[in-house]
Amino acid sequence: MFSKFLSVTSLMLLLFSLLGMSGCGSEPPEIETKIAKAVKKFDTEEQMIAHKADMRKNHMDRLLHKRDQTMHEGIRTPKYSLKKCIDCHVPAPTENKTVTHKDSEHFCVTCHEYVSVQIDCFQCHASHPDKPETATAMKPPLGLNIATEDSSTEVTQ
Amino acid sequence: MSDQINAYRRKFMAGLAGVAAIATIAPSIVLREVKAKAADEASTDSVRWGLLIDTNKLTESAIDAGIEACKKRGWGDEKLSNDAQDSHWIRKVKVTDKTTRKETILPIMCQHCETAPCVDVCPTGASFKRPDGVVLVDKHICIGCRYCMMACPYKARSFVHETIENQRPDTPRGKGTVESCDLCIGKIDVGEEPACVKVSGGAIIFGDLKDPESNISKSLKEFGGTQIRADLGLNTGVRYQGI
Numbered sequence: 423m424f425s426k427f428l429s430v431t432s433l434m435l436l437l438f439s440l441l442g443m444s445g446c447g448s449e450p451p452e453i454e455t456k457i458a459k460a461v462k463k464f465d466t467e468e469q470m471i472a473h474k475a476d477m478r479k480n481h482m483d484r485l486l487h488k489r490d491q492t493m494h495e496g497i498r499t500p501k502y503s504l505k506k507c508i509d510c511h512v513p514a515p516t517e518n519k520t521v522t523h524k525d526s527e528h529f530c531v532t533c534h535e536y537v538s539v540q541i542d543c544f545q546c547h548a549s550h551p552d553k554p555e556t557a558t559a560m561k562p563p564l565g566l567n568i569a570t571e572d573s574s575t576e577v578t579q
Numbered sequence: 580m581s582d583q584i585n586a587y588r589r590k591f592m593a594g595l596a597g598v599a600a601i602a603t604i605a606p607s608i609v610l611r612e613v614k615a616k617a618a619d620e621a622s623t624d625s626v627r628w629g630l631l632i633d634t635n636k637l638t639e640s641a642i643d644a645g646i647e648a649c650k651k652r653g654w655g656d657e658k659l660s661n662d663a664q665d666s667h668w669i670r671k672v673k674v675t676d677k678t679t680r681k682e683t684i685l686p687i688m689c690q691h692c693e694t695a696p697c698v699d700v701c702p703t704g705a706s707f708k709r710p711d712g713v714v715l716v717d718k719h720i721c722i723g724c725r726y727c728m729m730a731c732p733y734k735a736r737s738f739v740h741e742t743i744e745n746q747r748p749d750t751p752r753g754k755g756t757v758e759s760c761d762l763c764i765g766k767i768d769v770g771e772e773p774a775c776v777k778v779s780g781g782a783i784i785f786g787d788l789k790d791p792e793s794n795i796s797k798s799l800k801e802f803g804g805t806q807i808r809a810d811l812g813l814n815t816g817v818r819y820q821g822i
């Protein structure tokens with residue numbers, strides 16, 4: 423049994439190395455290559471890494487919390503606002519193309535399809551920025567500071 | 580019922596008192612007609628937003644322009660709904676005085692009642708009044724039962740009957756939920772005037788009913804203002820002159 427396992431493993435390793443697809447972990451996962459890049463850049467690499475790490479795990483909680491704050495208390499800071507996520511992560515529509523939540527290329531959809539999650543945010547919320555100007559008109563970089571909430575005072579509606 | 584809700588709200592708001600206290604001493608708050616709160620400040624009951632509509636000054640074309648401006652926010656182009664099902668955030672109502680035969684056209688939107696019947700009847704808490712008096716529907720928790728539509732004496736609420744596409748970023752709306760005039764909440768939170776006020780040619784004043792120095796309070800003090808169906812005692816945030 424054990425030798426069978428070993429032989430299968432070594433065969434697979436051989437196959438992978440032949441195909442140049444070594445599974446040593448340095449390659450990004452498949453989803454990384456598919457997912458659309460955000461249009462804006464963070465000030466520093468650390469901010470970007472912190473943002474990714476936090477949002478990959480916690481985006482649903484962050485969005486839910488911010489949703490209630492905005493709806494019931496009128497707090498309209500850009501941090502964790504769905505509108506701002508969309509502004510940065512879904513490129514503004516061009517003349518030829520508008521990426522909506524019905525496209526597999528849509529930032530949110532890429533992952534949700536990959537992990538078989540069905541969300542209903544976009545039954546009501548706009549899944550892409552309003553105007554082509556939106557993305558370019560925003561002041562890059564956002565300068566999002568993961569540590570403090572008051573780092574971004576930019577006003578959003 | 581309403582006492583219970585108020586008690587709940589007070590408890591809820593008490594948790595935010597710290598935030599509000601910081602905000603009141605913030606130097607960025609200056610006295611002007613539309614006081615924008617800081618973006619990170621929670622809405623408080625130190626203001627009460629309202630509208631004052633001068634029906635003698637407001638022309639029918641200005642009402643139409645107001646409805647168009649309101650629709651531009653992202654509603655009103657439903658394809659499958661019939662006339663009875665279509666959303667109406669503002670309705671045009673023509674009234675004739677039997678004695679004088681004077682005809683008046685009124686724009687009727689949500690009156691942002693202080694003791695709002697729609698809030699009282701909502702079984703989920705989706706229909707709620709913000710501390711600054713704006714009555715809204717939290718569509719995340721609205722179950723579409725339409726109790727609020729039946730309770731509203733002003734026919735201000737609409738139910739979305741069909742799948743909506745291409746919503747505007749600032750106006751999320753979708754099938755199976757109820758909606759009404761939100762006093763352009765995203766605009767007033769950042770210190771802008773509501774869309775219908777901008778195109779009214781000065782016939783609609785937006786402002787803080789609690790501030791005696793605001794234009795709306797001054798005009799109310801000088802000329803008065805009528806509540807539609809004042810007999811219901813709802814203390815509406817929308818007042819009319821000339822009726």
Ligand code: SF4
Pocket residue numbers: 688689690691692695696697698714730731732733734735736759
């Ligand atoms: S006008 Fe109708 S929808 Fe608006 S607050 Fe009053 S009862 Fe509610």
Ligand code: SF4
Pocket residue numbers: 700701702703704705706716720721722723724725726727728756757
């Ligand atoms: S339709 Fe929605 S907002 Fe109106 S009473 Fe029912 S749950 Fe509340």
